[in-house]
Amino acid sequence: MRTLIHLSDLHFGRVDPRIVTPLLDFIRATSPDLVAISGDLTQRARTPEFQSARRFLDAIPFPQIVVPGNHDVPLYNLFSRFLRKLNRYQCFISADLEPFYRDSEIAVSGVNTARALAWKNGRINRRQLEKLRARFSNVPAAKVKIVVTHHPFDLPEGVSGDHVVGRAQLAIQTLAECRVDLLLAGRFHVGYWPYGHPVIRKLFSADRLVRHEHIDTRARTAEFAERN
Numbered sequence: 139m140r141t142l143i144h145l146s147d148l149h150f151g152r153v154d155p156r157i158v159t160p161l162l163d164f165i166r167a168t169s170p171d172l173v174a175i176s177g178d179l180t181q182r183a184r185t186p187e188f189q190s191a192r193r194f195l196d197a198i199p200f201p202q203i204v205v206p207g208n209h210d211v212p213l214y215n216l217f218s219r220f221l222r223k224l225n226r227y228q229c230f231i232s233a234d235l236e237p238f239y240r241d242s243e244i245a246v247s248g249v250n251t252a253r254a255l256a257w258k259n260g261r262i263n264r265r266q267l268e269k270l271r272a273r274f275s276n277v278p279a280a281k282v283k284i285v286v287t288h289h290p291f292d293l294p295e296g297v298s299g300d301h302v303v304g305r306a307q308l309a310i311q312t313l314a315e316c317r318v319d320l321l322l323a324g325r326f327h328v329g330y331w332p333y334g335h336p337v338i339r340k341l342f343s344a345d346r347l348v349r350h351e352h353i354d355t356r357a358r359t360a361e362f363a364e365r366n
């Protein structure tokens with residue numbers, strides 16, 4: 139059995155510093171096999187924010203799989219946004235925008251959905267889907283297959299309209315064909331499970347997951363604020 143911790147939307151630059159140490163303590167006490175971080179490590183993709191995020195990652199003594207989010211692409215500086223969109227992310231966090239982790243029980247693929255043009259909603263392209271296919275085609279069926287993206291391919295309850303990632307339907311179809319067991323995503327700052335999309339609901343039936351717990355760090359922040 140493997141234990142994963144999934145973190146998302148840390149937003150260094152806007153993070154409540156009081157939650158950082160308890161969060162690190164929780165991670166160390168849990169001693170996970172892997173920590174997945176699904177994007178938005180920073181608030182505005184500024185260098186000091188990336189430096190804080192880097193320090194946080196360095197304090198986690200476990201394997202990590204990290205992908206960028208839309209907030210890790212500069213918003214206001216148009217030159218940086220279009221021509222150097224993930225330069226700082228690649229400098230401070232990881233040169234690899236689509237990392238792959240595998241051990242004897244799980245295979246985990248990161249997918250970069252952050253885009254300069256589709257800034258908010260993100261996008262996945264056909265080349266990325268083929269890459270997923272190639273990666274998972276060599277993974278035995280007994281292993282649990284997991285995909286980590288910033289933008290989810292399905293929406294939480296109450297969110298509708300054009301907020302879904304570009305080519306979501308095609309992505310869902312590919313995930314189904316690859317027999318992916320679990321999709322970890324961020325973006326909406328809420329925890330939700332299971333997904334509402336019928337294909338995803340059927341696919342991620344949780345029969346291979348022992349337990350799923352969710353901690354809302356914003357709720358935790360409110361708790362600390364009340365106490366102090």
Ligand SMILES: [Fe+2]
Nearest residue numbers: 147178209325
């Ligand atoms: Fe976010």
